């Protein structure tokens with residue numbers, strides 16, 4: 001089956017004063033239409049770098065070392081800036097964390113989205129664009145009468161929903177949502193996630209949801225990928241990751257999650273976060289792993305399939321004889 | 323005392339690190355580098371200004387008259403840039419002028435920035451009526467053209483010494499600085515680390531000196547660099563108009579002598595060097611300031627966010 | 629909580645705090661926001677008290693009043709038996725050492741130009757009677773307490789050389805170095821990774837266990853409040869809507885707003901697999917009665933005839949109160 005977006009063996013480096021680091025190291029995954037993939041991992045694990053690489057918006061000191069990003073049969077990494085610019089918004093759009101502060105304060109929110117449509121699709125007449133924006137607002141749950149309001153008259157959650165409406169404005173095939181609810185309160189987060197779930201059912205969009213909170217991805221996504229120190233260490237369906245996590249880091253993340261139940265005490269992920277400048281030999285996680293064996297310190301683990309959809313980068317899975 | 327040892331083995335304070343880092347960027351920045359090279363040349367000129375009088379008293383920029391020359395002459399081996407209307411060596415004067423320009427520029431800039439930063443921090447941090455009063459005062463002074471005021475003072479009190487001029491420039495050039503500093507303080511004041519210091523029991527004085535000051539220091543340094551340029555120009559203009567300190571040789575003074583003795587169009591070897599020096603020195607400070615602006619600006623912004 | 633109010637660590641009595649937003653260029657009308665509205669709150673000593681509510685509900689305002697970064701427009705705030713309004717200058721500075729605060733954003737609450745040693749020892753340097761060595765010992769001890777181990781390796785680092793979690797630990801060390809009696813933590817983990825948050829919570833529990841400091845923990849997440857707190861107060865638009873022991877507030881929430889907060893938590897790891905209450909409307913009501921219940925516009929249970937008055941806190945169980953007519 002031809003997937004909508006395929007990231008193959010992507011490696012991205014940053015040149016920093018302290019040397020070159022691999023922020024993303026040979027990451028591969030696929031995104032199908034109408035499905036969503038959640039990327040989780042702690043801060044600095046390279047989640048946003050993947051998002052910006054797909055959008056072609058990497059920082060100046062970044063370099064794609066290897067790999068391909070295939071969207072509808074074309075490798076985006078070989079596309080020129082002009083093609084990329086046209087793809088962005090129209091085909092692949094994005095929702096950033098701070099995006100809700102990116103609205104122009106002196107222009108009604110509705111008009112801003114109308115303008116975004118007309119920039120990317122100049123052939124659309126004004127009335128049609130307006131109609132489309134009104135529809136979008138209904139989809140994301142903002143009453144149409146608020147179209148003419150200015151951003152400061154919106155609450156934080158409404159602004160974020162307006163950003164979602166803007167991301168949907170040109171009927172994209174893929175949406176990259178980088179921490180769309182971080183720093184919002186639970187009630188607003190719940191609303192935004194519900195909106196995203198509804199939209200994904202309705203429009204056949206592929207969603208890449210980036211978050212450091214595994215419960216957020218569990219709420220929305222069909223598939224979850226776990227990242228550690230630039231590597232994808234486990235990927236599988238939501239059920240597989242939540243019920244039969246195979247990588248010790250995934251398990252630690254799940255255990256660290258605070259739940260309402262009193263009979264399970266959350267346990268923090270042990271040890272300090274990985275330092276990309278000084279990565280250890282062998283498995284990158286071995287210093288924090290609960291049960292590393294001597295080989296984990298020496299041998300780089302390889303991918304292991306646990307099912308057709310579930311893969312893990314850990315030696316433990318090997319020794320379990322899968 | 324193991325613990326005291328730990329406290330002693332400190333690495334360099336962050337402001338030093340930040341300064342070093344900025345210094346490195348400044349040297350890599352093309353504008354900054356050109357400014358620095360120019361500045362270095364002028365600094366060398368200023369530093370070597372004491373040499374000619376040592377070689378021979380005729381090279382004294384103020385009193386050293388060549389006994390064989392009683393009028394202006396063009397460049398020669400004996401006088402590299404020629405002599406002025408009473409036979410003083412122009413090259414020596416140029417070197418002495420560099421020293422005066424540095425002295426005037428840097429002292430006046432330093433004083434005005436110290437004043438401006440102090441008032442800016444005070445007004446921004448105190449707020450309320452203190453802020454209003456100080457800022458109205460700043461507005462009043464800001465609209466007064468410095469040059470005109472100093473001219474009037476000179477007309478009233480007769481000849482002003484170079485230090486009086488420096489003091490007056492400082493006194494009239496702080497408002498711009500204090501406005502910028504105040505604006506920055508207003509935003510810093512809202513930052514939680516200031517409130518945290520208050521909760522920890524820090525006094526107002528301590529908050530202003532230990533928390534606010536280090537955070538505006540880069541900005542103050544930038545403004546100081548800009549101010550040097552304007553101080554040099556003001557002093558030159560004053561001297562050229564005949565209100566300078568007659569006991570010091572500055573480039574403006576040299577221009578005034580050219581003008582007064584009617585050699586404006588007859589002696590380019592006399593007119594051009596001080597003119598070019600003024601332009602180049604102010605240019606070098608300006609380039610430095612621009613480069614610093616470029617370097618500091620994104621950093622200031624990024625630090626707030628990330 | 630039926631405790632003797634003179635013994636309570638923090639008492640808010642009829643506290644109202646108004647903010648006036650200046651007439652804006654575009655809207656040209658002045659609005660008054662009631663950040664806190666006639667709040668009565670008694671926080672017993674030696675416990676962790678949770679203040680939970682959505683964004684804009686007035687949590688930070690309450691915290692700022694408790695440390696007297698602000699004053700109430702009416703009502704009194706007393707901490708450790710002292711009316712905070714009566715304290716000024718030196719007395720205020722001295723009293724404040726007993727009440728410390730941790731801020732939301734560790735990237736903003738540390739001075740970028742101060743090293744860790746200078747940040748943590750600053751509160752001590754205002755204490756003249758301590759010698760330099762004593763101060764340093766205290767700083768090292770506190771850094772070890774907050775889990776920055778070994779402490780000496782952190783002394784001369786600057787905030788930008790620390791991770792978010794480490795910065796928040798430094799902020800906690802700064803607050804704890806004076807051995808305060810009250811510690812207020814305003815959403816201490818909302819800027820940190822979920823996996824780091826647990827570390828910070830564990831640290832707070834450890835500190836509370838060891839020093840019996842009274843903690844006020846501010847959050848919008850009832851799961852986190854449940855994990856940390858002995859008591860929980862739910863606040864909405866400047867009013868306390870429900871208050872009681874954590875177990876009873878979480879397991880038998882009475883107020884529709886508390887129920888909505890529980891519903892809003894992600895399903896993963898939730899004790900209830902389905903949304904159980906559905907008390908919050910997607911689209912707010914428009915027929916809002918004056919002086920009615922603050923939650924009326926978004927409450928699915930509301931009825932105009934009963935809810936058009938302001939409900940008061942009513943007993944809903946042992947030490948458990950809620951302000952809703954449904955009880």
Ligand SMILES: Nc1ncnc2c1ncn2[C@@H]1O[C@H](COP(=O)(O)OP(=O)(O)OP(=O)(O)O)[C@@H](O)[C@H]1O
Nearest residue numbers: 014016023042043044045046047048049059061276
């Ligand atoms: N422009 C850059 N220059 C140098 N290093 C960078 C740059 N951008 C990111 N990095 C580094 O690359 C690594 C991955 O960063 P990235 O932003 O992708 O992480 P992330 O998983 O999105 O983390 P977060 O949860 O904090 O957003 C980090 O170690 C980060 O410090």
Ligand SMILES: Nc1ncnc2c1ncn2[C@@H]1O[C@H](COP(=O)(O)OP(=O)(O)OP(=O)(O)O)[C@@H](O)[C@H]1O
Nearest residue numbers: 647648649661663682683684685686687688689690
């Ligand atoms: N300085 C201020 N000027 C005007 N209004 C303010 C000010 N500070 C707070 N407010 C308003 O007071 C109300 C309560 O704010 P507060 O900061 O206490 O909320 P909060 O519960 O801490 O929210 P959050 O979770 O977003 O931090 C909000 O409506 C806010 O807009």
Ligand code: SF4
Nearest residue numbers: 921927930935952953
């Ligand atoms: S009093 Fe009425 S409006 Fe208020 S929470 Fe209860 S039911 Fe809802």
Ligand SMILES: [Mg+2]
Nearest residue numbers: 047048049178
């Ligand atoms: Mg990121």
Ligand SMILES: [Mg+2]
Nearest residue numbers: 687688689814
């Ligand atoms: Mg707050």
